[in-house]
Amino acid sequence: MDNKIQMQLQCPMPKLDFDVITLGHGSGGLLTNRLLDSGVFDLLKNDLLDERHDGAFLNLEGRTAFTTDSFVISPIFFPNNNIGELAVNGTVNDLAMCGAIPKYLSLSFILEEGLTMKEFWEVLVSIKFACEKAGVQVVTGDTKVVEKGKGDKIFINTAGIGTVHPKANISIKNIQVGDSVIISGNVATHGIAIMSIREGLRFDTDIESDTQPLNHAVLALIEKFGTQIHLLKDPTRGGIASVLNEIARDTKLGIDLVQKNIPIDEQVEGACEILGLDPLYVANEGVFISIVDSSIAENYVQILQTLPEGKNAKIIGRMVENHPKQVLLQSNIGGKRVVNMPIGEQLPRIC
Amino acid sequence: MKYLSEYRNPEMVERYIEEIGKIATKNWTIMEVCGGQTHSLVKNGLLNLLPEKVQMVHGPGCPVCVTPINLIDKAVYLAEEKGVILCSFGDMLRVPGAKKSLLEAKASGADVRILYSPLEAVKLAKENPQKEVVFFAVGFETTAPANALSVIHAQREGLKNYSILTSHVLVPPAMEAVINDETAVIQGFLAAGHVCTIVGISEYYPIAEKYNIPIVVTGFEPVDLLQGIYMTVKQLEEGRNDLENQYSRVVKPEGNPEAIKVIEKVFQVCDREWRGIGTIPNSGYELRPEFAEFDANIKFSINIEKVEENKECIAGLVLKGVKKPHQCPQFGKKCTPLNPLGAPMVSSEGACAAYYHFSQISDSE
Numbered sequence: 281m282d283n284k285i286q287m288q289l290q291c292p293m294p295k296l297d298f299d300v301i302t303l304g305h306g307s308g309g310l311l312t313n314r315l316l317d318s319g320v321f322d323l324l325k326n327d328l329l330d331e332r333h334d335g336a337f338l339n340l341e342g343r344t345a346f347t348t349d350s351f352v353i354s355p356i357f358f359p360n361n362n363i364g365e366l367a368v369n370g371t372v373n374d375l376a377m378c379g380a381i382p383k384y385l386s387l388s389f390i391l392e393e394g395l396t397m398k399e400f401w402e403v404l405v406s407i408k409f410a411c412e413k414a415g416v417q418v419v420t421g422d423t424k425v426v427e428k429g430k431g432d433k434i435f436i437n438t439a440g441i442g443t444v445h446p447k448a449n450i451s452i453k454n455i456q457v458g459d460s461v462i463i464s465g466n467v468a469t470h471g472i473a474i475m476s477i478r479e480g481l482r483f484d485t486d487i488e489s490d491t492q493p494l495n496h497a498v499l500a501l502i503e504k505f506g507t508q509i510h511l512l513k514d515p516t517r518g519g520i521a522s523v524l525n526e527i528a529r530d531t532k533l534g535i536d537l538v539q540k541n542i543p544i545d546e547q548v549e550g551a552c553e554i555l556g557l558d559p560l561y562v563a564n565e566g567v568f569i570s571i572v573d574s575s576i577a578e579n580y581v582q583i584l585q586t587l588p589e590g591k592n593a594k595i596i597g598r599m600v601e602n603h604p605k606q607v608l609l610q611s612n613i614g615g616k617r618v619v620n621m622p623i624g625e626q627l628p629r630i631c
Numbered sequence: 632m633k634y635l636s637e638y639r640n641p642e643m644v645e646r647y648i649e650e651i652g653k654i655a656t657k658n659w660t661i662m663e664v665c666g667g668q669t670h671s672l673v674k675n676g677l678l679n680l681l682p683e684k685v686q687m688v689h690g691p692g693c694p695v696c697v698t699p700i701n702l703i704d705k706a707v708y709l710a711e712e713k714g715v716i717l718c719s720f721g722d723m724l725r726v727p728g729a730k731k732s733l734l735e736a737k738a739s740g741a742d743v744r745i746l747y748s749p750l751e752a753v754k755l756a757k758e759n760p761q762k763e764v765v766f767f768a769v770g771f772e773t774t775a776p777a778n779a780l781s782v783i784h785a786q787r788e789g790l791k792n793y794s795i796l797t798s799h800v801l802v803p804p805a806m807e808a809v810i811n812d813e814t815a816v817i818q819g820f821l822a823a824g825h826v827c828t829i830v831g832i833s834e835y836y837p838i839a840e841k842y843n844i845p846i847v848v849t850g851f852e853p854v855d856l857l858q859g860i861y862m863t864v865k866q867l868e869e870g871r872n873d874l875e876n877q878y879s880r881v882v883k884p885e886g887n888p889e890a891i892k893v894i895e896k897v898f899q900v901c902d903r904e905w906r907g908i909g910t911i912p913n914s915g916y917e918l919r920p921e922f923a924e925f926d927a928n929i930k931f932s933i934n935i936e937k938v939e940e941n942k943e944c945i946a947g948l949v950l951k952g953v954k955k956p957h958q959c960p961q962f963g964k965k966c967t968p969l970n971p972l973g974a975p976m977v978s979s980e981g982a983c984a985a986y987y988h989f990s991q992i993s994d995s996e
Contacts, residue, residue: 554980555747613644613853616677617989623968 284360287409288309293401294319301395306425315423319401323408328384328419336419338362338384340443347371348439359473360488362407363436365589369491370516371440372414376495377512377568379448379502382414386439387421392431403434416440416492426565428627445499447506454510455531460577461597462495462570464590466543467520471562472551487547490566497589500570505580511571514564518622521560523569524597525621535607537597537619560609561622571599578622638852644680645937647857651864652682659867660686660816662809662861662952664802666693666980667851673985675853685864688816688897689985690953691805692823694770695722695978696950697905704935705928706767709796710741713931716759718752719767720774721745722978727971729938733767746812748780749795756785756793765927769794772826775799775916776890779897780917782925796927797917800903801827802915803834808905810842814953819863821849821856824878827966829894831886843872850878877892897922906974907947944973949982956986963987 296318304311321329328336349370356363368385375382387407411418448529469490476485502509515523520542528535544552544559553557554623566589572580577595584590607619663669669689672678678687691697705730710717716924717733724734726747737743742762749766756764768778778795785793802823809815822835827848839846845866849859859877866873876882894916903915918926927933940946943961948954956962956975966972966985975981 611675612639613675613677614640615680617674617676621986 283430284406284409288402288405291323291405291408292395293398296397299394299397301391301400301425303393303425303427306391306423307494308605312423320404323404324387324411324418326417326419328417330578336384338419338441340383340441343444345375345378345442345444346439347374347378348437349374351436351438352432353474354432354479356399358477358489361491362403362406364403365410365436366489366491366565367436367438368407368410368414368416369493371438372410372416372493372495373514373568375440375442376493376498377514378442378444379450379498379509380442380444381499382416382440382495383440384419384441385411385416386437387418388437389423389612390423390435390437391423391425391430392433393428395433399433404485405507410493414495426578431460438517441627445502448502448509450499450509450512452511452527452530454507455527455533455534455571455599456510456573457599457601458574459571459599460463460574461524461535461599462572462577462581462584463520463567463594463596464494464541464570465567465592466545467515467564467567468548468552468559468562469545470565471519474563475555476551484549487545487551492566492589494566494589497584497587500501500587501570501580501583503577504583505572508573508576509570510573512568514568516565517563519559519561519563520569521558521607521619522622524619526604527544527571528607531599532604534600534603534605536596536600537607537609538611539612541594541596543592543594560619574598638710638850638854640854643644643854644677644857647854647861648680648682650686651857651861654861654868655682655684655864656868657817658684658686659864660688660860661819661821661863662688662690662817663821663849664690664692664806665851666690666696666978666982667825668692668821668823668849668856669982670980670985671851671853672856673989676989677853677856681860685860687860687984688955689949690804690952691809691905691908691950692771692826693950693975693978693980693982694774694800696727696974696981697728697800697908698723698769698798698974699904699906700728700940701904701935701937702769702796703732704938706733706765706796706935707731707736707741708933708935709765709927709931710736711739712738713763715763715765716742716744716755717765717767717793718744718746718755720747720769721870722980723767723769724789725971725977726974727977749778750784753781753790753793754785754787756790757788760792760996763792763794766793766795768797768799771800771802771823772830772894773828776829776887776899777896779893782897782922783893785925786922788918789925791924794925794927794930795918797992798903799898799903799916801900801914801916803838804911805908806838807842808914809951810844811836812951812953814948815951817844817952820869821845821859821863822846822881824848824850824855827876827878827882827886829887829890831891832874832876832882834882839872839874845872846874847880848874848876848882850881902992904951907944907950909947941972946973946975946983949975956983959983
């Protein structure tokens with residue numbers, strides 16, 4: 281059985297005398313305590329959290345990475361997943377991209393009045409699931425409630441701390457001409473999964489979000505390849521086009537991409553065609569881009585492909601001296617085109 | 632998916648490029664009418680592969696580009712002042728109106744929704760009986776059947792809170808306007824495949840004959856486009872002016888009779904203003920009088936000033952194929968997708984946006 285379903289069965293919602301979140305649950309008073317005591321603390325239980333102090337006391341050694349991210353996705357539930365797992369994986373992955381071992385998270389909710397306890401509980405169970413999968417602990421948090429109409433069901437902020445792997449040296453300054461650009465898996469899956477259930481765009485598909493923690497795969501690669509990994513990035517909003525454009529801009533180098541090497545699920549590709557979207561600009565959650573020394577590229581991809589997170593890994597391009605600050609794509613039919621920075625959100629076309 | 636990969640086959644592309652090079656003995660200028668074709672030509676880098684003798688110019692077939700500024704202002708007005716739920720296709724949202732775009736109206740609190748189908752808007756109207764729902768019905772013949780059907784559905788359901796703000800445009804009159812423009816230099820047309828899927832190809836015979844110009848109904852994939860170009864060049868070289876159908880796997884000569892029936896039931900032909908070009912006689916659809924209650928223009932008193940287009944924008948010349956986007960002094964300078972002076976820089980079908988996004992010319996320096 282799917283671990284996720286198993287966890288939901290193991291963590292049934294406690295019996296409560298309220299069904300929906302109201303303003304009082306964010307007041308800091310009795311109702312807040314009742315909400316938290318209803319099982320939130322039990323669900324995310326660990327020694328640091330159980331102190332229930334204003335903040336957590338941590339003992340960290342060596343270089344430390346620190347990051348934060350906010351999650352405002354709509355709708356909050358999407359195929360096979362929800363905002364809770366996303367909120368953990370997002371921050372875990374940002375730490376992994378620093379070459380760090382994610383350790384502790386903070387977890388802040390902004391709930392909209394009227395959110396049902398059932399929905400909130402489901403999100404909490406997903407958070408627990410994601411934390412266990414990534415091997416991190418929630419050690420401090422906060423809950424606020426805003427009036428109906430002032431939020432969108434639930435907003436989550438997570439911050440995360442991790443210790444940098446001693447063999448890691450991730451920096452854009454390490455990138456050199458000739459470096460290989462590697463993607464760990466299929467592009468555009470998450471964005472299309474979300475789009476498939478948005479109001480007005482609904483279409484039938486079994487595409488699921490690819491959100492997953494990437495820290496285990498990344499750390500295995502760092503352990504093996506160390507400083508030959510020059511940069512790691514997770515191409516979330518704006519897709520791989522945005523991330524690669526940022527890299528080209530900051531290194532003042534060019535990037536040559538080969539379209540036929542960019543892995544994409546056939547259904548996702550079809551959906552992009554129908555919606556008039558360019559998959560290079562569609563959001564990802566469970567993939568990362570690596571810029572590595574070209575001497576290790578083949579080996580790196582082979583190892584990545586043996587890991588569950590990297591089955592579809594491919595070398596998709598390389599850093600070049602020509603056309604500085606520009607990303608060029610060799611199209612499947614032999615033409616070349618510029619891949620620009622996206623302007624804003626991609627909007628579906630008329631026809 | 633099979634149709635996708637087959638019509639994107641690199642070997643076929645190479646072969647057609649070679650064949651076009653072989654048969655072209657003179658310089659020819661061909662217009663692809665549809666913005667989707669422009670987009671595909673540029674995105675796939677085909678313009679750089681074609682022999683120099685064959686010049687492609689880009690036509691007016693971008694519905695977002697030719698929707699008059701006045702209509703955008705009306706849509707914004709309805710959303711902001713009349714409190715309606717304003718539904719639109721996605722790429723209309725960023726097009727600048729006189730004061731703001733629909734996206735900006737949305738940001739300041741107006742209820743603007745992106746939909747894929749006008750039938751979704753009818754559903755919204757049903758679910759929100761206390762609100763007025765307006766669908767921004769733009770597009771060529773391609774989107775007309777769905778828009779017409781939404782009105783029929785709304786009528787059948789007895790909905791009193793649904794209407795459409797329509798600015799439908801028609802391809803054949805626009806092609807004639809382009810040919811008649813004294814500055815135009817077009818010798819052959821790739822007609823818009825999707826439009827012909829709906830209305831068929833019969834309207835194009837008289838144009839080919841009257842103006843002695845070859846017309847090839849063409850699809851949108853790289854191999855489609857090159858086949859269409861090949862067929863047009865062949866006609867030109869042989870001195871023929873025929874109507875041919877490259878896109879026969881999709882386009883039937885008679886079009887889609889059911890769709891035509893729906894269009895004719897709901898719409899009638901009218902004169903229409905084209906953004907950047909001006910009014911073209913008999914070049915649009917409006918709702919028939921018996922559907923007046925679904926006409927947002929009639930239903931709401933819309934009081935807005937008529938404004939002038941930005942004088943620095945040469946969109947009209949670009950849409951008629953007289954100028955290429957990068958020949959505009961403002962291209963990539965004052966006018967970018969972030970700060971567009973005109974609509975062709977906004978829509979993904981717009982020639983200026985296509986050049987900006989996919990050509991080597993870039994502002995990255």
